[in-house]
Amino acid sequence: MRIAVVGGTGYVGLTTAVCLAARGHLVFCVGRSPDKIQRLIQGIPIIYEEKLEEMLKDVLKRRTFVPTTDLKKAVQGSDVSFICVGTPCGDDGSIDLTQIRGASREIGCALKDKVGYHVVVVKSTVVPGTTEDIVLPILEKFSGKRVGADFGVCMNPEFLREGRAVNDFMLPKETGIVIGEIDQKSGDLVSKIYEDFDGEILRTSIRAAEMIKYARNSYLAKDISFANEFANICQRLGVDYLDVKKGLEMDARIGEGRFLDAGAGFGGSCFPKDVNAIVAKAKEIGILPVMLESTLNVNEVQPYELVKLTKQVVGNPLNGKRIAVLGLAFKPGTDDMREAPSIKVINSLLREGCEISVYDSKAVRNAKKIFGSHVEYAEKAEEALRHADACVIVTEWPEFANPKLYTCMRGRVIIDGRRVLNPATLPLGFIYHAIGFLGAVKK
């Protein structure tokens, strides 16, 4: 099938475009920045995701992937357009639909002179009602055409996880595929795109598809806040939260694989903004979403638990102490710093007067846009650690699980925000503390 991906220079857009091209579809990857499109033409992925670079080079060679800034030509040359633009939250937490409106307008204009049937698919996360009440009327207005007769509309939420985006997209067995359809013809065409993918397809109304994405993200975010709140209580009571977590997972009604790891809180481009957006939507219709708000409230302050622990162990005030922060990205496997807990941790430590050295194998380029010259950027973990009084692990990159890494430290204090280290494996003399763990001094 011929497919246009609008927002193709973003995380979801680029992954969608490359993966659909890898499945043999002819994909026009539409972006607005000529510089980014030029880099894609040269085979340089503009984001970091495992396997993305090899796949990008492969689909360029096979000529199934066409990066372009020409949205009109891309839509007119396609059977289906995916809208993958950003849906950030506004100042009040509600969804900001500026990019959605803009993309819908441009696609509508392109559809005006398009010959043949076309389906527009909203893949961006949007609050229920957006596709039918906002996208669809814009498409009809600017194309002068009628939905149902001249074009179709679907909503196909994306469930990929950053850090394993390519894998998740190519193998949707764990998440399934949800297609919300305005009519059967639209849904049939979009289902055809996914016929070679190994994942169950659920066909629903458009509003249900929109809501499923919020329900999933809110559910998982709630698990994380639950884990963090319990871990904080455990820590004060001298209980190891890891034991409690094992006990939770033993219960079949709770089960393994839940989001029960305690840590510095959730970040990224989805959980915080999506829970905020559904909270705002609920309030708009007169519902007080107490549980969802609590999820956000716990998360808001969780990164500061790491700073509190650092003060408790290294000494209060922290003024003049040198702290190594390991991990900047909001989770391992990505370079994404959006809403990363590391931002709150580092800014708070800077306000305390600490000197900060940071290390992350992928996210330094993005971190420099946030912290500028206020922190030192190390090229290796050892370089960040060498002269540090203490180390704070914020992102669970696997390399931080190696206890030998820490032997070069001047101070011997480790605050593990993600429980990546087993304190029993640390060399003698280390002081180890973690969220949900009372702390251990090795003699």
Ligand code: NAD
């Ligand atoms: P992003 O900000 O990385 O990408 C959005 C891209 O759209 C940007 O590159 C922007 O320049 C581009 N864009 C905006 N208007 C455009 C237009 N008119 N024409 C062409 N390009 C345009 O955002 P993202 O993280 O990829 O998220 C996109 C959507 O997918 C959001 O709704 C998000 O909630 C959802 N989502 C994200 C993830 C994730 O892990 N990042 C997972 C599932 C769903």
